[in-house]
Amino acid sequence: NAGVTQTPKFQVLKTGQSMTLQCAQDMNHNSMYWYRQDPGMGLRLIYYSASEGTTDKGEVPNGYNVSRLNKREFSLRLESAAPSQTSVYFCASGQGSRTEAFFGQGTRLTVV
Amino acid sequence: GQQVMQIPQYQHVQEGEDFTTYCNSSTTLSNIQWYKQRPGGHPVFLIQLVKSGEVKKQKRLTFQFGEAKKNSSLHITATQTTDVGTYFCSPLSMYSGGGADGLTFGKGTHLIIQP
Numbered sequence: 001n002a003g004v005t006q007t008p009k010f011q012v013l014k015t016g017q018s019m020t021l022q023c024a025q026d027m028n029h030n031s032m033y034w035y036r037q038d039p040g041m042g043l044r045l046i047y048y049s050a051s052e053g054t055t056d057k058g059e060v061p062n063g064y065n066v067s068r069l070n071k072r073e074f075s076l077r078l079e080s081a082a083p084s085q086t087s088v089y090f091c092a093s094g095q096g097s098r099t100e101a102f103f104g105q106g107t108r109l110t111v112v
Numbered sequence: 113g114q115q116v117m118q119i120p121q122y123q124h125v126q127e128g129e130d131f132t133t134y135c136n137s138s139t140t141l142s143n144i145q146w147y148k149q150r151p152g153g154h155p156v157f158l159i160q161l162v163k164s165g166e167v168k169k170q171k172r173l174t175f176q177f178g179e180a181k182k183n184s185s186l187h188i189t190a191t192q193t194t195d196v197g198t199y200f201c202s203p204l205s206m207y208s209g210g211g212a213d214g215l216t217f218g219k220g221t222h223l224i225i226q227p
Contacts (some may be wrong), residue, residue: 033215042200043220091155103155
C-alpha cells in the first residue's frame with residue numbers, strides 16, 4: 001500500500017500565485033488533515049475533514065481553502081501565496097482523533 | 113485546539129544517557145498520542161495512552177499517562193543515535209465530540225544526541 005501520497009514534493013511560487021497541494025490515501029480512512037510545520041512552531045492544523053463531504057477549520061486556516069473531493073482525496077489550495085506561507089506541509093489521514101494518524105512525506109513550499 | 117505545553121523544547125544528551133519529554137495540559141484529556149519525526153522525515157505514530165496512570169513500554173521507550181489524565185511523559189533509556197528526532201504529543205480533550213476532531217500537536221521536543 002502507498003499509504004498517504006502528497007504531490008508535489010517541492011514547489012517554489014511567486015507571491016500572488018495560486019496552487020493546489022494534492023493528497024490521497026488508500027487506507028479507506030474517514031478523516032484527513034492538513035498541517036504546516038515551521039521551525040519552533042511544531043505541527044499546526046490548517047483544516048481537517050472528519051468524513052467525506054465535511055471540512056472544518058483548524059488552528060491556522062487563514063489564506064487556505066480545502067476540498068474533500070472524495071473519500072480518498074483532500075486538497076489544499078493557496079489562492080494568493082504569500083511569503084508567510086513558506087513552510088513544509090503535511091497531509092495525514094486516520095479513522096478519527098481517537099486513532100493513529102498516518103502522514104504523507106510532506107511538501108516543501110517556498111514563496112518568494 | 114487543545115492547549116498543551118511540551119517541555120523541554122530542545123534536549124542535548126550524550127549517547128547512552130537517558131531522555132525524558134513531558135506533555136502537560138491544563139484540562140483533562142481523553143487520550144494522548146505520541147509521534148516521532150526523524151530529521152527531514154514525517155511524523156510517525158508511536159503509541160496511544162487512554163487510561164489513567166497507564167504505563168506502556170516499547171523496548172527502551174516508556175510512556176506514562178498521569179493519574180489525573182492531564183500530563184504524559186516519554187522516557188528513553190540509554191539513548192542511541194537512532195533516537196535522534198523530534199517527539200510530539202497529540203492530546204485529545206475529554207470534552208471533544210465523538211473523535212471527529214482535528215488532531216492537534218504540542219510543539220515537540222528536539223532530541224539531539226552527541227556521540
